[in-house]
Amino acid sequence: MYVLADCNNFYASCERVFNPSLNGKPIVVLSNNDGCVIARSNEAKVAGVKMGAPAFQIKELIQRYNIQVFSSNFILYGDMSRRVMSILASYTPVYEVYSIDECFLDLNGIDADMREYGLRMRTQVRRWTGIPLSVGVAPTKSLAKVANRIAKKFPELQGVHVIDSEEKRIKALRWLPIEDVWGIGRRYARKLRAMGVNTAYDFTQLPESMVRSLMTVVGWRLQRDLQGIPSIEMELPEKKDSIATTRSFDRDYNTFEDLHERIATFTMMSAEKLRRQQSLCRRMMLFVETNRFNEKEDFYSNSVLLKLPFPTSSSLELTQFAVNGLRKIYKENKHYKRAGVILMDFVDANLYQPSLFFNSNPKHKSLMEAIDKLNNKHGKMIVRLASQDELTHKMRRLHLSKAYTTNVDELIEITI
Ligand SMILES: [Mg+2]
Helix, strand or coil: CEEEEEECCHHHHHHHHCCHHHCCCCEEEECHHHCEEEEECHHHHHCCCCCCCEHHHHHHHHHHCCCEEEECCHHHHHHHHHHHHHHHHHHCCCEEEEECCEEEEECCCCCCCHHHHHHHHHHHHHHHHCCCEEEEEECCHHHHHHHHHHHHHCHHHCCEEECCCHHHHHHHHHHCEHHHCCCCCHHHHHHHHHCCCCEHHHHHHCCHHHHHHHHHHHHHHHHHHHCCCCCCCCCCCCCCCEEEEEEEEEEEECCHHHHHHHHHHHHHHHHHHHHHCCEEEEEEEEEEEECCCCCCCCCCEEEEEEEEEEEECCHHHHHHHHHHHHHHHCCCCCCEEEEEEEEEEEEECCCCCCCCCCCCCCHHHHHHHHHHHHHHHHCCCCCCCCCCCCHHHHCCCCCCCCCCCCCHHHCCCCCC
């Protein structure tokens, strides 16, 4: 059997854990720069706030229903997610963290009453972190996803639903509209509806050849998975073969110093991920571009691919290379809107043999380890290059809650 464990309204729930007076009140969380709605509590959904709505458009709703607004506090959400996942990981050796608030667990070989096992998971996560969880259990991953939806939808199930018979499988699939099936995008849903396929069950009844020609082997695998034959494998953490950090800017940048700072920051962010997967990189690419919609200025975009003299994961060395690269593509008197750094061509840090002449500075290894440790413990970018600004200063976050779990100065205070 497979489990999909999914935190309910995760970002809103994280805010509530540290501020219980928010219980029962409508909450929304805004994207970076307080742009649009990326999470809603159930109450906010009822009040009519749509997912993705721009913040300025819902001003009136916010006032009318006294909706509590938060800037996204990803340090807090990331840390809470890590706590939830580490509890879930104690239930099986094989699990896949699917997103910040969702995790698949492979329970094959585990002998337990599945409903009880699910309830135990849910209670433990709730008690240890304060986060409400829904648990779907079924013979395949896509059915576990469906079971989870049912667990969320019907409160009488106490947050756990198990699909363990043909009868339950068919009932669940008949209930689920085709556009809500995991992996069926809006485009396919529209095509399927036009063919008279309205529910997940209808989809499982289509001839195999039709599904294959319409949706390739991916769709066919999904169809079999929904029929109860495990066909979608667990994705276990794999090393990436390139790491990119690219961003659009909140305003136009036109000086070399401005771009230098952004490129240094992007390189630091990528390098940290590179070290986390214990790789060294041998090539990097950077690009800059101006605003293609600015009619007053010709669009300029350029990139450079750098072959490094030695493989490295040191932020200091990579930043130096990146800045040299930037000099090659930077043009004066341009208004830049976007830039990015992509690291590639990796070798395993533990297997690499240093060369005779050119090598990464060996002292950087322990320095980087120390920096990563500090940044992990005290929040992103607490230790950074002199050429970097603090990342968060670049973001508009007027409604930010505290870093309750990662900053000693922001711990919750209890007055007796
Ligand atoms: Mg969720």
